[in-house]
Amino acid sequence: MKLTEYMALRNKKQKDLARGIDMDPVTIHRIITRQTIPRKTTMDKIVEWSGGEVTLLDLFDEFFVHGGKPPIVQGTGTEG
Numbered sequence: 016m017k018l019t020e021y022m023a024l025r026n027k028k029q030k031d032l033a034r035g036i037d038m039d040p041v042t043i044h045r046i047i048t049r050q051t052i053p054r055k056t057t058m059d060k061i062v063e064w065s066g067g068e069v070t071l072l073d074l075f076d077e078f079f080v081h082g083g084k085p086p087i088v089q090g091t092g093t094e095g
Contacts, residue, residue: 017077018061019047021069036060052078 016024022032029047033040038057045051053061058074 016069016073018065018069018074021065032061032064035064049078 021027022029029043030040032038033043036057038060042051046053046057053074058071061069061074062071
């Protein structure tokens with residue numbers, strides 16, 4: 016399941032995720048809005064935080080395969 020679907024289904028806010036994985040809320044916002052791609056260690060924390068309902072495969076699919084709008088990756092010249 017997509018991270019945003021999980022959060023909507025479980026009535027979780029971005030601040031809940033930020034607190035749950037000990038990450039800055041601004042970074043979480045940038046991940047949710049696809050302004051950045053989460054690191055593998057962050058993805059692992061998201062999987063754990065969701066109790067496995069969001070899997071690594073889900074995150075990989077969401078950010079790399081079927082993500083729609085390509086995310087902005089800092090330092091690649093795609094920042095705009």
